[in-house]
Amino acid sequence: MKASDQPEFEPASRIEAAEISSAYVRPPQQSRSLAAYKRITSAARDILIENGLDGFALQEVAARAGVSNGALQYRFASKERLLKTVITISLEDVVEKERDMHHDLRKTCASIGEFMPAYISRYWQIMAAFHPIFSSSIDVISGDAYLSALGRSIGMRNEVMAKNTMLSYFSHPTEALIGSVDAVYHLVFSYILREIHFPSGDPGSADVLRRTRALAEMCEARLTSI
Amino acid sequence: MKASDQPEFEPASRIEAAEISSAYVRPPQQSRSLAAYKRITSAARDILIENGLDGFALQEVAARAGVSNGALQYRFASKERLLKTVITISLEDVVEKERDMHHDLRKTCASIGEFMPAYISRYWQIMAAFHPIFSSSIDVISGDAYLSALGRSIGMRNEVMAKNTMLSYFSHPTEALIGSVDAVYHLVFSYILREIHFPSGDPGSADVLRRTRALAEMCEARLTSI
Known part of the structure; x- marks a missing residue:
């Protein structure tokens, strides 16, 4: 993986020092x-x-x-500060859940074939839990430099963690594999985002479960065919 | 394909007769x-x-x-009527473009391997062209029974056309193939929706082109592996 594909996670504390003081309590x-x-x-x-x-x-x-x-x-002090504090706490909760998820999955999934469906399901749960806060506060987040930066850094951090976990199942990270890991990551993210924002059906329905299983299998097939 | 998976396209004219008269000019x-x-x-x-x-x-x-x-x-007569007329015309334009696309693709793509990348690219263009209208008027559409029904029927219509075109490349539509066609359709739709609403990169960038190519190959692999 090229260095540019692996953005360092910018620690919340660094952004915090510069910009958060006026809003976050x-x-x-x-x-x-x-x-x-x-x-x-x-x-x-x-x-x-x-x-x-x-x-x-x-x-x-x-x-x-x-x-x-x-x-x-x-x-x-103000409604705005309380609101931004709640959003910050929720975003930090996402970071913690993602870290725990990757820690668990690396321990419990012995192969990429076990990892893919478990990852899709766990990551979906994390995003679904955050979705009500996100959809209520998207204007607040996009209008606030710190919260926008925190949101972006969480996205980058998850991308790096997910790609590294996928790569950890292979002994030899070829360029082709790295390209497929990238495509697989974005495909999974798109799928979950769509099902949360514009569901193709009830999340527990047979149709959606079948689509999710097909996605996991297609990802595994792509990664192991290289 | 089971009958329930193939919703009939509800003609615009039928909905129109019942509900459109007060808004559409x-x-x-x-x-x-x-x-x-x-x-x-x-x-x-x-x-x-x-x-x-x-x-x-x-x-x-x-x-x-x-x-x-x-x-x-x-x-x-009113701003509202003009607005709803513009939205209706734009939605009808989507219908026409989708029909033309499927007509062209069935003629020009000799195999599912040729169809997949061409479909992703053409359908993306159609959705991208409609996106500015959609994002400006989502509240108007969701607040209007006729426009919501028209939007839904366009979505169902595209789903049926896309699935039928994919199936046309196979002589024997098994249950497994039909399931994969369904998963592939929803995966492509999710991917395009995400790239339009929350782009993973510049649409013409090497990264995005590589992801799109990987998606097309994964879809082809899924459909031909059965």
Whole structure:
């Protein structure tokens, strides 16, 4: 793989230092404050998913989190900061889940034939879990330099991890194999993205399961035919 | 193929009769009126693509089409009717292009190996040409029963045509082949949709061309391996 195909994951902390301070509210150290922070961000996340951006109201967040309006205001200052904090937490959750997934899959899948269907299924779950936040907040993310950069870096990071895991099943990474790994990665990503945004059928239906199995088999066939 | 996999294309005229009358403005018969109608709808299409829905103003359409505000008002009554007429014309244009594509491809591609890359490329062009209208008017389409039905019927129609063309390259349509044709169709559709909405790179770049070629080869391999 050429160096240009393997972008380094830009650590969140580096972007954070430059740009995040005005929006993201860090978790407090003290345990009682931390508990309230978690209740608030979790309630805010649920309300964002349920109501969308237009129906996202601080009063409802405070009521559901069991804190006063004043305490919420004191901690998060504005609706915008609370919103961006929730989105940041959700994006960081995606990073963590992807890392765990690759860790598990490398341990449990003995061959590329076992890896492909497991990867498609696990990665689909991660993207589906994030989708409600993403679709509610796409305008907020695209209008915020830090959140856009974080989103892009998560995408690049997943691409690199997925390609490296696929390559780990082969002893000899030829140029042809690297090209196929690239095509396979993008095909899987396109398939999942489409099924989440414009489903071809119910996710658990026989039709969709058959299509997903065919995709995994086509990917395996491509990678092992080289 | 089971009958349920082959939805009949619901003719536009049938839906039209029930629901279209209040929105769509039909082309006039008289040639001078028809010329003005075409100038207006073409200018409206360009302005919708350039400015999006928020910047779509009747005065600008009239000016660009070279008709008076009064004449535009007389023909189309409201911005909404003009907009829905433009969207209907664009959707009907997609139908016509898809029909022509399948007609050409069946004549010019002697094998499934020739058909796959040609189909991906031609269908991508059709979807890319429609994309600016679609992304400007997705809320109008989803809020209008006729336009939603027309959009769905175009999707079903393309699916049936594409599957039938693929099957025409094989003498014996087994259940396994039919399943693979279905998976291949959805994979190609997902891939094109993703490259149009969230491009993995510049459409003419070496990376994207290599991915597209790999997809065509994977589809051919799947269909001929059965």
